[in-house]
Amino acid sequence: MKNIVSSGKILNILAICVFIGLWQLIATTIKSPFFPDVIETIAAFIDLVKHGDLEGYMLLTHIEASLIRIGAGFGLACLIGIPLGLVMGIFPVTYEGLRAVIEPIRYIPPIAWIPIIIVLLRGFSRFVFIIWLGAFFPILINTLTSIPRVNPVHVNVARVHGADRSYTIRHIVIPSVLPEVLAGMRVGLGVGWMCIVSAEMIGGEMIGLGYLILKYAELHMIEYSIVGMVLIGIIGLVMNEVLIQIEKRLFKWRWEVVV
């Protein structure tokens, strides 16, 4: 097991090196002022850390702003998606009845909502709504589709001992679906985070990693945009890892499957 972990680490480091090498190779080959190489990007990163952006906002301010927005949008998506998913899973008729509305909306990319959102919403709620759109559906769908997979024997055990519906839901259904709800949350967080650029495109504030990317792109200072991209990627990775660790702690009772 230890060997696999350490060889995985070595491979990862190797993969990063190959990726950076390829990037450098493409940059030196095409020699475009709009395709910065690795060194220019690192210089841009150092500049942003030391001096902040053109308006004087520090890099950490941008990161913090984006994290607060994802927190709000994702939090709201969980708050609505999980209970709604449970209700729709337990009463399948509600999902069947609303399917014709929910399913098409699910496939509309959050970015397509921008014109409507500009009309309807102001300020912070714009960020929240776009991120919410991205995060909500994976959470809702994972929660509601996990309900039919509750083992009927477990429900019967509770019923035979005299459990009522509410007890059965709290002590059988919810613990059974929790792993899949958390998996849905992980997907939702990822999709929501990917919407940060769309959200900050219209948020009307001059901070946020998405805004940073767009602003520098307009100024054709692409190396600065790339710093924003890389940071979004790394933060996404870290958030995902954190949730995976939580899953591992919470669900240590699950089969530890090794394929």
Next chain:
Amino acid sequence: MSRTTKKAATKRKKVKIQVKNVTKRFGDLLVLDNVSFSVYENEFLCICGPTGCGKTTLLNIIAGLLPATDSTPILIDGEPINPQKHNISFVFQEPSCLPWRNVRGNIKFGLDIKKAVLKQGILENEIEERVRRIINLVGLDEFKEYYPHQISGGMKQRVAIAQAFVTDPDLLLMDEPFGYLDVQTRYYMEKEVLRIWEKLKRTVIFVTHNIEEAVYLAERIVVLTELPARVKAIIPIDLPRPRDYTDPEFVKIRRNITNLVKWW
């Protein structure tokens, strides 16, 4: 139990469960046709019949998990059976341990429900004490903190049996509880369940298609016909315990019941 005390016990037999005229149809398929029998208090009753004859359906109806198409109410101590009122336990054929509860938590589950839902005034330390005793009785002391995925199939079934007995059930239903176990474990579990039953004396209905198992365990065997199931015979097994699979008397009874069950 010796033969004489057994005789004495049979004299004051009291009817505990009354199953009367149970009929069940799934669509056009008649599964149970007017099934009636009763179970005495603290009796170990086996229901035996060909595979797919509706034994599990019958048990589910008795437990209240499935409505009968037509039936006189099933009575327990003269009242219609009700899981919210009577202590009923069920050991299922498939593994039924809750994977997110450890062994102790699983065994405790029924008592938790009695306390939380049915407001039976059981004190938490009494629950702990009963759970501790039953864990000891089924021999899971060393494994009480383990999760189901960490223990063997036989142990999981012992957890289910402990969970069933710990509530002091008025009626314990067992649906081929050893069906998924290998033969050695099965023999061992049969002995175990008898040992626990002799100690705790509960009313048990045990469903099996395995005739040898039924003759080994039962005080009486209800033999069902093939589909649609009717009661074909009710056979008292008056062999002394512990029973011996190779005892000529045992073999004779087994052969008789096999002939009754045969549908080919």
